[in-house]
Amino acid sequence: MRAEEKSHEKRYTGIDFFRLAAALLIITIHTSPLAGISETGDFILTRIAARVAVPFFFVTSGFFLISRYNYQIGKLGAFVRKTALIYGAAILIYIPVNLYNGYFKMENLLPNLIKDIVFDGTLYHLWYLPASITGGAAAWYLVKKLDYKRAFAVTAVFYLIGLFGDSYYGLAEKNLVCSRFYALLFQVSDYTRNGIFFAPVFFVTGGFIADRKEEAACNETQCRDSEPRKMASVKDGVCFGLILALMLAEGLTLHHFQIQRHDSMYVFLPPCVYFLFSFLLQFRGKRHACLRDVSLIVYLIHPMMIVVIRMFAKLLQIQGLLVDNSVVHFLAVTAASVGFSVAAAGLWSRYGHRHKQRNTDTDRAYIEINLENLEHNVAVLGRAMPRGCELMAVVKAEAYGHGICEIAIHLDRIGVRAFAAATIDEGIRLRRCGIRGEILILGYTAPERARELRKYDLTQTLIDYDYACRLAEQGCTVKVHMKIDTGMHRLGFDSDFNIEEILCVFAMEHLVINGIYTHLCVADSLEEEDVRFTKQQIANFYGVLRQLKKEGIRIPKIHIQSSYGLLNYPELKCNYVRAGVALYGVLSTPDAQTKLQPDLRPVLALKAKVILLRFVPQGESVGYGRTFVADRDSVIAILPVGYADGFPRNLSGRDSYVLINGSWAPIVGRICMDQLAVDVTDLADIEVGMTATLIGSDGSETSDAPTVAMDSGSITNELLSRLGSRLGRI
Numbered sequence: 001m002r003a004e005e006k007s008h009e010k011r012y013t014g015i016d017f018f019r020l021a022a023a024l025l026i027i028t029i030h031t032s033p034l035a036g037i038s039e040t041g042d043f044i045l046t047r048i049a050a051r052v053a054v055p056f057f058f059v060t061s062g063f064f065l066i067s068r069y070n071y072q073i074g075k076l077g078a079f080v081r082k083t084a085l086i087y088g089a090a091i092l093i094y095i096p097v098n099l100y101n102g103y104f105k106m107e108n109l110l111p112n113l114i115k116d117i118v119f120d121g122t123l124y125h126l127w128y129l130p131a132s133i134t135g136g137a138a139a140w141y142l143v144k145k146l147d148y149k150r151a152f153a154v155t156a157v158f159y160l161i162g163l164f165g166d167s168y169y170g171l172a173e174k175n176l177v178c179s180r181f182y183a184l185l186f187q188v189s190d191y192t193r194n195g196i197f198f199a200p201v202f203f204v205t206g207g208f209i210a211d212r213k214e215e216a217a218c219n220e221t222q223c224r225d226s227e228p229r230k231m232a233s234v235k236d237g238v239c240f241g242l243i244l245a246l247m248l249a250e251g252l253t254l255h256h257f258q259i260q261r262h263d264s265m266y267v268f269l270p271p272c273v274y275f276l277f278s279f280l281l282q283f284r285g286k287r288h289a290c291l292r293d294v295s296l297i298v299y300l301i302h303p304m305m306i307v308v309i310r311m312f313a314k315l316l317q318i319q320g321l322l323v324d325n326s327v328v329h330f331l332a333v334t335a336a337s338v339g340f341s342v343a344a345a346g347l348w349s350r351y352g353h354r355h356k357q358r359n360t361d362t363d364r365a366y367i368e369i370n371l372e373n374l375e376h377n378v379a380v381l382g383r384a385m386p387r388g389c390e391l392m393a394v395v396k397a398e399a400y401g402h403g404i405c406e407i408a409i410h411l412d413r414i415g416v417r418a419f420a421a422a423t424i425d426e427g428i429r430l431r432r433c434g435i436r437g438e439i440l441i442l443g444y445t446a447p448e449r450a451r452e453l454r455k456y457d458l459t460q461t462l463i464d465y466d467y468a469c470r471l472a473e474q475g476c477t478v479k480v481h482m483k484i485d486t487g488m489h490r491l492g493f494d495s496d497f498n499i500e501e502i503l504c505v506f507a508m509e510h511l512v513i514n515g516i517y518t519h520l521c522v523a524d525s526l527e528e529e530d531v532r533f534t535k536q537q538i539a540n541f542y543g544v545l546r547q548l549k550k551e552g553i554r555i556p557k558i559h560i561q562s563s564y565g566l567l568n569y570p571e572l573k574c575n576y577v578r579a580g581v582a583l584y585g586v587l588s589t590p591d592a593q594t595k596l597q598p599d600l601r602p603v604l605a606l607k608a609k610v611i612l613l614r615f616v617p618q619g620e621s622v623g624y625g626r627t628f629v630a631d632r633d634s635v636i637a638i639l640p641v642g643y644a645d646g647f648p649r650n651l652s653g654r655d656s657y658v659l660i661n662g663s664w665a666p667i668v669g670r671i672c673m674d675q676l677a678v679d680v681t682d683l684a685d686i687e688v689g690m691t692a693t694l695i696g697s698d699g700s701e702t703s704d705a706p707t708v709a710m711d712s713g714s715i716t717n718e719l720l721s722r723l724g725s726r727l728g729r730i
């Protein structure tokens with residue numbers, strides 16, 4: 001899903017541009033441009049200031065890799081694979097340079113080779129890549145197992161240990177134990193500047209900034225103006241400047257007293273990079289993905305360019321001009337590196353991606369999710385709710401067929417903090433994809449799974465008294481919501497008789513009752529009789545609450561309404577509305593009459609490709625049971641979607657239509673498990689490969705889910721929730 005690309009929030013232009021600046025800073029480290037002018041100036045530039053560059057790359061990687069809502073394990077795998085691939089390629093590219101340097105002639109080649117591959121890099125600058133892999137993975141698991149605070153504490157301790165093996169080594173050396181420890185350490189890795197002591201703290205910082213940003217965005221969804229952002233930007237910029245100055249002072253002091261063994265790590269480096277990154281984050285605008293590729297290639301290739309420039313100068317006998325003048329040398333290496341990288345990135349984007357453009361998801365039949373509409377619906381429902389009432393997004397049944405993780409992650413991103421699932425396993429999936437906040441299990445969970453409820457911090461519904469007792473008996477404290485049966489007679493404590501039992505449950509030691517709710521069974525109807533029944537249900541519920549209050553029980557959070565409950569009884573003042581179907585922008589039936597009629601927009605579309613066009617002569621039949629016989633020479637299009645994908649077989653022979661090329665085409669014959677046929681004889685310009693719309697809009701026409709559902713003899717909820725398993729989603 002390309003949610004990030006589509007998001008209306010602007011891209012991180014500031015970060016994109018600084019990537020290139022950081023790559024150039026790294027070239028300064030390896031060319032010392034100011035060496036010919038001022039020794040101290042060069043030290044300040046290359047040994048202190050330029051040291052922000054690599055940590056900046058780590059924070060950037062952490063920002064996109066490690067944030068809580070992005071805990072799909074696949075992401076780490078992809079990051080590791082990609083980095084390893086680049087590393088492998090870089091090692092191979094530099095073998096000639098290694099040969100030239102006599103690298104392979106060193107003693108103890110194998111152990112050293114292993115050490116270099118794992119920690120130091122086979123050429124001086126390549127350590128960055130293994131450090132990315134180790135540091136990224138370490139930070140990932142730390143944040144996952146602990147929280148940011150503790151992950152930060154752990155990585156900070158490692159950074160501190162690293163410091164004393166780097167810029168502060170002169171102090172550690174004086175202590176016998178310390179110097180032994182570091183001597184041992186340096187046998188394994190030449191520096192502490194690696195994936196264990198150096199990189200993790202920056203990755204954690206990146207993830208932290210990403211999550212903090214999300215939270216901030218959630219808190220100020222209404223005020224999107226730029227004033228607070230400008231203020232924050234100025235503040236971050238000033239802090240960056242101040243801390244950079246402190247870091248310069250730190251570096252010069254250490255240098256003066258000759259304490260440094262190496263000069264990559266400073267006390268002020270992590271806060272410096274933190275503020276630098278936060279500052280750059282505020283600059284939004286166009287995306288410059290090419291800068292990312294160019295800066296990476298510059299980073300990888302510039303040592304090669306140093307060699308090339310030297311050889312070139314030697315060949316032309318212009319060393320005096322090109323190599324000995326440090327500024328010219330730097331500029332030459334930079335020009336060669338950037339020129340090469342732009343050319344390589346250009347070639348790559350032209351030819352490299354071509355075969356990747358294919359999206360296998362859309363080859364056959366697929367669901368298209370419109371997250372902007374989802375966001376719109378959240379806002380519309382929010383406005384319909386009374387003050388203080390919060391949305392509990394019902395994402396059971398694969399989020400009504402929309403894809404539970406994709407939907408929940410996006411809702412989490414835009415600030416939804418309460419979710420409802422039907423089963424414990426759905427709840428666990430939500431946690432695994434990084435969902436925070438409350439997750440209520442609406443249905444039955446075997447009491448024996450209490451430990452899992454607790455482990456994943458899920459809230460279980462108490463479906464009756466016996467269930468509550470059995471759950472409490474597990475001896476494991478779990479959060480629960482108590483469900484009251486006020487007339488639906490499905491799940492819940494009976495509201496008429498069992499006030500004693502309810503009181504008893506409130507006294508149970510292992511149950512933390514955070515909520516109490518009921519469910520309405522005819523809230524969708526505005527018929528007089530149904531309204532009376534619903535009002536009775538509501539009265540029963542409040543009756544229970546009154547009695548509890550009388551008994552001195554503090555009333556936890558309450559909720560009554562689902563989608564129709566909100567639309568027909570918006571005046572109720574509860575803590576939550578459990579909205580399902582309306583959240584996805586549809587109602588259960590096509591001509592639903594509701595008191596509120598908010599502008600909801602469908603989130604889902606179902607599409608399929610025309611895979612075959614066939615000519616069927618008059619009198620021939622199509623499909624199982626030969627239910628359709630062509631009454632004229634016909635053109636039939638085959639769509640690779642069937643009832644196994646959740647498209648109801650019941651629609652066969654019911655005068656149902658799909659949209660192709662903006663026009664309606666009737667479904668003919670029986671819908672099969674994996675295919676269906678439509679008659680396109682009357683449509684012009686139909687070709688194989690065109691996209692048919694089974695649910696959703698095409699041009700000015702719309703095949704809406706409630707109508708399709710009604711035609712199949714069901715309601716939207718069932719239709720959507722069955723589109724579950726086999727369809728790809730984009």
Ligand SMILES: *Cc1c(COP(=O)(O)O)cnc(C)c1O
Nearest residue numbers: 394442519562563578579580581
């Ligand atoms: C499914 C469900 C909902 C959501 O219902 P919608 O009509 O889709 O909004 C709310 N509450 C309970 C108990 C449910 O089972």
